[in-house]
Amino acid sequence: MSGVQIPAEFDLPQTLDCGQAFRWRPTPEDSETWCGAAYGRYLTLRRVGNQLELDCSQGDMDGVWRAYFDLSEDYARIRGELSDLSPVLKEAAEFAPGIRILRQEPWEALCSFIMSQNNNISRIKGLVNNFCRMFGGKIPGTDMRSFPGPETVAALSLEDLEPLRSGYRAPYILDAARKVVEGEIDLQRIVREPTGYGREELRKIKGVGPKVAECALLYGFHKTECFPMDVWMKRAMAQLLPGMAPEDFGPNAGLAQQYIFHYSRRHPELFL
């Protein structure tokens, strides 16, 4: 068990159930305890007072989860900077100040958001979890499976993917895996290079357009200026922040987008 002083701006449901990652859920025994998997590891975690308790070794705490939950970043400062941009954005941020941008694995984020296109979040969760259950490797000591790597996926056929029922997205998944495995797209180089490089590269994949690329870059490559525009965000921007464009939000536009996205989904009555 590893415990860390929880940052002021960190809320588990706000961060783990806001549509950026699809494998986290409350445990059946205790709705305050969350479980999920990333980087080939299973984890349960919960808040106890002002401590964050993670059921993991100190090595995994320092080597994986501290980065995954972006614990070194000062979200209070960023929230303050974003709040200065617009009163509406300030209100959205105050509604869910505990949202953080997770540092997911590049391939998992890319592949997950390929599956996300023209789907609702609950079905995306089902698809991603079935994908892992069918093709992911066993994580020792649990019944959870890791997200299948690009090599595993590239070896699959459309027939293999048929029981997943991912519809017309199946060939997109295979194309992404093949381009990664063959080195046509270098995920680690996208991490290093400026955002524009990643935008160009990811869109070489069939089924990856502006929105999916933006999500992958933000959640999987931690390109924090990315600002995914889905159907919800288009409605929200027109209604709440007319006249503002993604570039207006600066280097942390991605967090602003999460504030607005979350706020909009929790206030559907604003869009009748």
Place this chain on the structure above:
DNA sequence: AACCAGGGTGATG
């Protein structure tokens, strides 16, 4: 039954 969902593609103005 028609419409929608964290869209993209390809064809056509």
Place this chain on the structure above:
DNA sequence: CATCACCATGGT
């Protein structure tokens, strides 16, 4: 560059 039918699937 803007629009638009179409795409597979499951939920309302």
